[in-house]
Amino acid sequence: xxxxxxxxxxxxxxxxxxxxxxxxxxxxxxxxxxxxxxxxxxxxxxxxxxxxxxxxxxxxxxxxxxxxxxxxxxxxxxxxxxxxxxxxxxxxxxxxxxxxxxxxxxxxxxxxxxxxxxxxxxxxxxxxxxxxxxxxxxxxxxxxxxxxxxxxxxxxxxxxxxxxxxxxxxxxxxxxxxxxxxxxxxxxxxxxxxxxxxxxxxxxxxxxxxxxxxxxxxxxxxxxxxxxxxxxxxxxxxxxxxxxxxxxxxxxxxxxxxxxxxxxxxxxxxxxxxxxxxxxxxxxxxxxxxxxxxxxxxxxxxxxxxxxxxxxxxxxxxxxxxxxxxxxxxxxxxxxxxxxxxxxxxxxxxxxxxxxxxxxxx
Ligand SMILES: *Cc1c(COP(=O)(O)O)cnc(C)c1O
Numbered sequence: 001x002x003x004x005x006x007x008x009x010x011x012x013x014x015x016x017x018x019x020x021x022x023x024x025x026x027x028x029x030x031x032x033x034x035x036x037x038x039x040x041x042x043x044x045x046x047x048x049x050x051x052x053x054x055x056x057x058x059x060x061x062x063x064x065x066x067x068x069x070x071x072x073x074x075x076x077x078x079x080x081x082x083x084x085x086x087x088x089x090x091x092x093x094x095x096x097x098x099x100x101x102x103x104x105x106x107x108x109x110x111x112x113x114x115x116x117x118x119x120x121x122x123x124x125x126x127x128x129x130x131x132x133x134x135x136x137x138x139x140x141x142x143x144x145x146x147x148x149x150x151x152x153x154x155x156x157x158x159x160x161x162x163x164x165x166x167x168x169x170x171x172x173x174x175x176x177x178x179x180x181x182x183x184x185x186x187x188x189x190x191x192x193x194x195x196x197x198x199x200x201x202x203x204x205x206x207x208x209x210x211x212x213x214x215x216x217x218x219x220x221x222x223x224x225x226x227x228x229x230x231x232x233x234x235x236x237x238x239x240x241x242x243x244x245x246x247x248x249x250x251x252x253x254x255x256x257x258x259x260x261x262x263x264x265x266x267x268x269x270x271x272x273x274x275x276x277x278x279x280x281x282x283x284x285x286x287x288x289x290x291x292x293x294x295x296x297x298x299x300x301x302x303x304x305x306x307x308x309x310x311x312x313x314x315x316x317x318x319x320x321x322x323x324x325x326x327x328x329x330x331x332x333x334x335x336x337x338x339x340x341x342x343x344x345x346x347x348x349x350x351x352x353x354x355x356x357x358x359x360x361x362x
Contacts, residue, residue, distance in 0.1 A: 011336035020243040027242035039238030052188030055220035065198035065213035073168035076101025078134040083109035112142025147286030205251030268348040319350040
């Protein structure tokens with residue numbers, strides 16, 4: 001029996017649906033570098049409305065959105081407070097240093113949550129021989145912490161620290177619609193008070209390409225210049241924005257199902273011997289868990305030179321289920337609109353089969 005692989009590597013793997021493809025084919029377009037693409041203009045207006053900001057700018061990717069914002073908020077030699085497991089620190093190729101000369105001041109954030117007192121303590125005092133701290137970056141939902149959400153009360157406490165010390169605050173809200181769904185609120189409510197917010201269309205919302213970086217009208221004007229500098233000035237890009245509009249309007253309705261599927265997956269995994277999974281971290285569409293040697297019936301890690309996560313993933317892939325490692329013994333599953341509840345159940349069955357199959361050393 002062969003079946004379609006069940007792809008739980010990321011919510012970025014979704015393919016544009018028929019409605020998106022139709023919208024792309026029929027999109028009204030113009031040269032967006034001249035500001036003349038009506039579909040992009042509409043997407044930017046609707047994105048700004050969703051985030052509660054004056055304006056928004058369509059960018060090629062989430063990384064580009066984050067980096068445009070950081071570039072505008074800081075100056076070379078300044079420090080950026082973020083957390084050690086943040087996307088800007090781990091998955092953006094050191095761009096804040098390369099593109100903007102910024103220095104990350106990374107703090108641990110258990111559960112993806114920075115501690116306001118720790119942030120306050122990390123702000124450099126105003127002394128002639130200290131680099132200035134200029135930016136605070138928060139991530140909601142937090143990817144590497146397992147898709148955890150940051151509640152408004154903590155955000156307020158962190159923003160108060162930022163204000164007290166004159167820091168600009170940027171929200172990496174790649175999955176802000178997931179956060180809003182889990183917290184029963186709106187993206188605008190979670191984005192309020194930040195100087196800028198980035199969110200992606202190409203993750204849980206299901207678009208093939210694109211992110212938005214949102215803020216004041218002045219911010220968006222300056223962001224357009226930085227985007228161009230980075231090579232992100234696109235022309236008849238309404239063909240992409242058209243899919244993005246469908247994603248923005250229709251995508252959020254699908255997110256509760258993705259969260260229910262992640263919860264189902266997590267409960268099934270947590271029951272298996274040799275898997276360590278803290279169910280409290282499963283709040284949205286990401287499930288991160290530790291695979292111990294015991295999962296394979298082994299007593300020590302010595303049998304797994306490439307790590308237990310790699311051994312787990314190879315066996316699972318043979319059974320048609322794809323996921324990624326986020327550490328030597330950490331595996332990440334992400335649910336999205338292209339995996340059904342039935343497929344999640346199948347994925348769980350396959351994990352159970354891997355667990356019950358006696359294995360030779362990896
Ligand atoms: C995916 C992601 C990004 C970057 O998005 P790309 O479109 O892949 O560049 C930024 N921040 C977080 C938290 C993400 O999960």
